[in-house]
Amino acid sequence: MPLVYVLASRLLAGAGIPALPIKGPVSDAYALRQRHSSVDVDVLIAPSDVDAACRIFRSVGFEFATIHEGTRILPEHSVVLEHGQWPCQIDLHWLFPGIFADSQAAFEALYQRTAEVAIAGVGVKAPDFVASLLITALHYLRDAPKRVEELRHLEERVASLSQADRRDFATLAVSVGATYAVQPLLPSCSLGGDVSKRQRRSWDLRVAYADSPLAPLVAVLAGLDRRPSAFWRMFWPSNRALAATHPELRSARTRLRHRLRRLRRGLSNLIGSARGAAPSMPARRPPLQRNARSRQR
CATH class of the missing domain: 3.30.460.40 (Beta Polymerase; domain 2)
Structure with a gap:
């Protein structure tokens, strides 16, 4: 490296x-x-x-x-x-x-x-x-x-x-x-x-939603990404994106199957997160201060 x-x-x-x-x-x-x-x-x-x-x-x-x-x-x-x-x-x-x-x-x-x-x-x-x-x-x-x-x-x-x-x-x-x-x-x-x-x-x-499947939805709802197409592309990637990430998907049929699986998995993750798995917004108290307090206990 x-x-x-x-x-x-x-x-x-x-x-x-x-x-x-x-x-x-x-x-x-x-x-x-x-x-x-x-x-x-x-x-x-x-x-x-x-x-x-x-x-x-x-x-x-x-x-x-x-x-x-x-x-x-x-x-x-x-x-x-x-x-x-x-x-x-x-x-x-x-x-x-x-x-x-x-x-x-x-x-x-x-x-x-x-x-x-x-x-x-x-x-x-x-x-x-x-x-x-x-x-x-x-x-x-x-x-x-x-x-x-x-x-x-x-x-x-x-x-x-x-x-x-x-x-x-x-x-x-x-x-x-x-x-x-x-x-x-x-x-x-x-x-x-x-x-x-x-x-x-x-x-x-x-910081709050780094690893959450709700991150794209949060970006849209918060007005941080106003491109509806970008949100859709997360679940239904373009042929160009698929060619870069999954070159083995050469036919229209295999690409369609991949997109349907991705859509189903994405919606399932969103629903699961919405039911309680999504992280809450953190208070703006510095995380290092919290760590220091926990070490003092």
């Missing part, structure tokens, strides 16, 4: 495309998580460079992976590429969930904060410690209910920050519009920042 991080960084740098490897071995280098193998490669680029970057990866054998046509609580933020001879995917981000500033401006703010990080023994340009802390925090906070241990580790790292680094972290969060999402890590600080009511609600719903 680290070698693919190096490959991705070298390919993009060779094409003159500014890029930042994120998460994975970068988080390991700064001790922002318990060290473990990553399942994919994450790279952040400017939204203006997405098409060019995809062409670069496709020129060396990567292809687009699963096509997502369903509804989303948070805006689409990445494209996934895979290679038949590499056992991992490249997640090419032009935006990171929890960052609500203009995506181009946010990338430029993060790209101003770089340092060389050793990945697979090779020096790679990556976000500096504070920027990597912000990205790692957003990654874990969006799945807060199931990331208790990871967030506890981050809480300890934040508690050990110098006052200068703490101010630096808060300033960066404001500049990229991530103040609302990272507030649980700095509960005693008033971060300020310009995050709209809609953005706050979308983040809260993403």
